[in-house]
Amino acid sequence: MIEHHLKTILEKTLQELSIDCVIFGFHAGELKVLLLRWKATDGWSLPGGRIYKDESADNAATRILLERTGLSEIFLHQFHTFGDTNRNKYFTEAELVQKLEATFGSNFLAQLVDKRVVSIGYFALVEFDQVQATPDWYTDECRWWGISEVPPLLFDHNEMIERALKALRQQIRNQPVGYNLLPEKFTMPELQRLYETILDKQFDRRNFQKLLMSYDILEKLEEKRIGVANKSPFLYRFDKQKYEAAMANGVSFSM
Known part of the structure; x- marks a missing residue:
């Protein structure tokens, strides 16, 4: 049985x-x-x-x-x-x-x-x-x-x-995104485009930059992107240690 x-x-x-x-x-x-x-x-x-x-x-x-x-x-x-x-x-x-x-x-x-x-x-x-x-x-x-x-x-x-x-x-609304999707150095418009593409939504340029900089995970470099049509934008990169802390503690992305 x-x-x-x-x-x-x-x-x-x-x-x-x-x-x-x-x-x-x-x-x-x-x-x-x-x-x-x-x-x-x-x-x-x-x-x-x-x-x-x-x-x-x-x-x-x-x-x-x-x-x-x-x-x-x-x-x-x-x-x-x-x-x-x-x-x-x-x-x-x-x-x-x-x-x-x-x-x-x-x-x-x-x-x-x-x-x-x-x-x-x-x-x-x-x-x-x-x-x-x-x-x-x-x-x-x-x-x-x-x-x-x-x-x-x-x-x-x-x-x-x-x-x-x-x-x-x-x-993306609770943790930062970008470290694994962008090159080591990128512009703020490129980061904004990434968020807009994932969320299928447009953001105000100034508000987006203010919010992302408030996370304290980005380092603004002295270098600029050369060869673009508009004014050469500054390059940024992620601070890996702060990025990982933000991943662990969470963020609030609301625009």
Whole structure:
């Protein structure tokens, strides 16, 4: 009786747990997300992978991001767990199999589609120009996509991006953002553009600068940005120690 009960539990128990990462980068005044194209298909997805038995979820996310971006020092935030019984939001099971079976074979895809997988979602903030985007073994291409240009993705990855962006917008109202998204030296208009892009909202220049300087996390440099159309603006950089303190203690961004 006990043996039968244990067998039933094992048969019904979820055995697949994965990590999926929404990697945000900021480039040319636009927030972008890194996507991977599956081999020999037009199907795109977020970077992800399984959690090894000997690592935590955070360590697995760090490893996956290192493999995909070449970066080890990345801001990571766990934002949601995705556990719907049907996670193929934009394609039916038949369409998904049709997209992938020519490359991976029916046995591989039967296991992939039939298994119910729960995924822990993380978002990461990276400096665009430092990323060395690298496909994994089942993808052919890594490409940055503007948030407004993201195509229908495999599984429920469009929903992941929407939830990650919502979580990022919530975070930016309580913690400073920019250290992982901007170059070491940047102008105040560039920082303002970052906030406006993430929040999809315009701010008064003077009020924005006054508020950000009140956090005491920025250092104004003597250098200026050369070669811009308007008056050469001063460059700034983050004081890393004060920035980390603001991350720990929180800020109030309200404009």
